[in-house]
Amino acid sequence: MTNQYQINNEQLTKIDELIKELNKEQLVWLNGYISGLINGGTSSENKLETKVPKSSEKITILYGTHTGHSKEIALYLYDRVSSLGFSPSLKALDEYKKNDLKKEQYLFLIVSTHGEGEPPIQAEEFHEYVLGKRAPKLEGTKFSVLALGDKSYKKFCQTGVDFSEAFKKLGGEEIIPIQKADVAYEEIANNWIDSVAGELQKIQPVTIPTVATENATAKKKKFNRSNPFYAEVLEKVRITTEQSEKEIYHVEISLEDSDIEYQAGDSIGVLPNNPIDLVDLIINHFADDPERIVRVGDKDVSLFRALQHKLEITVLNREVLEKYNQLVQNKELTSLLENEDALDKYLYGADAIDLLEDFPGEIKTDEFIGILRVLYARLYSISSGPTQNPEEVHITVASLRYKHKKRDRNGACSTYISDQINVGDHIPIFIEKNEAFRLPKENDKPLIMVGAGTGVAPYRSFLQEIEQNRKQTNSWLIFGNQRFKEDFLYQVEWQKYLQKGVLNKLDVAFSRDQNEKEYVQHKLKQKAPEVFQWLENGAHFYICGDKNYMAKDVQETLKEIITNEGGITAEKADEYLKKLKRERRLLLDVY
Structure with missing residues (x-):
């Protein structure tokens, strides 16, 4: 009769099979591992980590x-x-x-x-x-x-x-x-x-x-670009009027049962669907079957699904054009690729069907989809505070619609949300951490927050967090958009925060409400002495918005303010700005 401490034949066979697969070094390691277990180890998981012999290599x-x-x-x-x-x-x-x-x-x-x-x-x-x-x-x-x-x-x-x-x-x-x-x-x-x-x-x-x-x-985050969380849309409300030139929505998304956490300043990634009309144009160009199975990465999908869900077709870049030209050898495209300024101008607003029509050549459907980038997520600055909304995340989305070369164009993600998504639908999301755009660690530091259009989104998150978690903080919001009546995003909320003392100062610049356009940088100039005094008192200066124009103009204005109000040279003002960046007091979230 076998006692409880004796290994039975089945167990012995398994051990023999394992040992045959191990080399000398592995057997030595296994011996140490078993010794650790015998000597009171409570977690085989921990023993596996601690019993690995340490190396002296630096x-x-x-x-x-x-x-x-x-x-x-x-x-x-x-x-x-x-x-x-x-x-x-x-x-x-x-x-x-x-x-x-x-x-x-x-x-x-x-x-x-x-x-x-x-x-x-x-x-x-x-x-x-x-x-x-x-x-x-x-x-x-x-x-x-x-x-x-x-x-x-x-x-x-x-x-x-x-x-x-x-x-x-x-x-x-x-x-x-x-x-x-x-x-x-x-x-x-x-x-x-x-x-x-x-x-x-x-x-x-x-x-x-x-x-x-x-x-x-x-330890890797549970949800990311390749493994998004399908989150329910709780609310979608247009927050510009019907008369506005801008179509902007406030969208609230559920995080329930996801264990997703975020901080004020983070962004949300949304995986979009490409516009169906653009997908149809590409398929019709090749006279192909939308249901034909094609290979994308390691997956087999229909051509239609590949173009709508898997591949980037609304925007182009130099690499795509270079790969395309290797196949078609188009002289005009070769010339374009040699002229950086002309290339930049062409890429602005161009999409996949433009490439096929503007630079024709012999290319098959599968070759074409083989040069396209993977469809990437669009990032939106989070406009909700996590303490106030632990199981929700809010975003502020401007629908991108424009006409280019006599054809209507739509942004892949913004119009996906505005046109295709309704309350109760689920969209694929993940949180994109942004360590470079955070509230100060010290609760009493002043904040100057400059945002244009949807660039005001993270400041809503900031103020919700300040209201919930912080003692009195001097905060100043400088917001710009086109028109007061049509485009004053979250106006009621800013007024509420002013009354509560959560927000101390609010300045607005509406560019189309007068003959001469006024932007946020003009408002900064008007308040130059006060802006400089806030900086001298340790203020953190935030910029959120368009990287090509608004963000550059605001930084140039800030440099001018520092030069004039500080009575220093432009070179010294540059050093001042660099110091603000090093100290994490000049922070940008631009797109």
């Missing part, structure tokens, strides 16, 4: 981020490298000691590019140091860079490229070629992390504990 993970993506990836990499038996160091670039650079053995950098080729604020000083004359030689340093960017910009991933080239010039050995990731970065980031793990296992060939790897994976 591994440093650095990140430079604007919205938080680079930090998120750096944390995943840190967990993965730790599970291999190393003790990596993890630092933000603005916290990293530059003198340590020459001591690095293995250096892994994750960095985004902000705007048109600029480093994020967090990376500015290190970027200047590495590209400058004082940077040390890096012989003996092995490195790899993961660069995040947006292909809609000409200088795609430029900051990451700058670092990679500088490290090589300084004598570093690039053990994994630079990886450049577009807006949908998850797959490339995961593959890069796998490559890093593979390189490090050459130093320390330790089996990655299965549970430890799962733990690192479990």
Whole structure:
């Protein structure tokens, strides 16, 4: 009779099968793992992580981020490298000691590019140091860079490229070629992390504990671009009048049963459907069958579904045009690609059917869909405070409609929400963290909030949070739109906050209510002495709106105010602005 402590034949067979698959190092590890369990281990999960022998190799993970993506990836990499038996160091670039650079053995950098080729604020000083004359030689340093960017910009991933080239010039050995990731970065980031793990296992060939790897994976956010949450629309209300030139909606979305959390300043990503009329135009151009099955990525879908749900057809970029021209060899397109100014002008407002009609050539349907980008999410600044709305998220959406080349055009996501989505419908969403647009940590810091149009959305979130959680804060909202009667978004709420003292000052600029247009930057000029005094008293200055015009004009005006009111040179005013950015007191959320 077998007693309770004896292994039975079935268990013994399983053990034998397992042992046959293990090498010597794995058997040593398994012996330590079992010893740990016998000696009072309460969690096999913990033992799997703690029993991995530690390596003495110096591994440093650095990140430079604007919205938080680079930090998120750096944390995943840190967990993965730790599970291999190393003790990596993890630092933000603005916290990293530059003198340590020459001591690095293995250096892994994750960095985004902000705007048109600029480093994020967090990376500015290190970027200047590495590209400058004082940077040390890096012989003996092995490195790899993961660069995040947006292909809609000409200088795609430029900051990451700058670092990679500088490290090589300084004598570093690039053990994994630079990886450049577009807006949908998850797959490339995961593959890069796998490559890093593979390189490090050459130093320390330790089996990655299965549970430890799962733990690192479990820390990833539950919902993202590739795995959105299908959220119910609770309310959709137009908040401009029928007479307004702008069609703007306030949309309230349920987060119930999602465990999704957000902070004031974050954005929501919405995965849209492309306009059906544009899908039909493309299919008709090829005289193809909308129900024909095509391959998109690793999935087989109908041609119609691919064009409506999977591929980017409402906007183009240089890369798409270059790939297209490789197939059609169109002389006019070749000439366009050689002229940056003409290319920028063409891309503004152009869509996929324009490309086919403007630059004809021999190309098949499957070839064409093969060059298109994956349909990416559209981001909207959240206009609700999480404390006041823990199971809801609100957004403010302006429907994009315009005529271009005698054809009506619609924004992929804005008109998807305004035309196709009703209360009770479900839309695919995820939260996009924005660490670069937060309320001050100190409750008593003054706030100057400048927004035009839907750029006022995050300030509604801010004021709801201030009302719920903060003591008296001096806050000043400067809002602009076209007309007072038609376009004064959330007017009643701002008045309520003024009465309660949650909002202390409100200035408005309505550009079409008088002969001479007045914008938010003009209102700033009118209040220049007060604006400068608020800055001198420690105010945080926020800008939200159009990046090409409004945001640039406001920053130029702010520089002018600092120059004149501070009695300093333009160069000193530039330094003043840079200092505000470094101190996280000049914050931008632009689109």
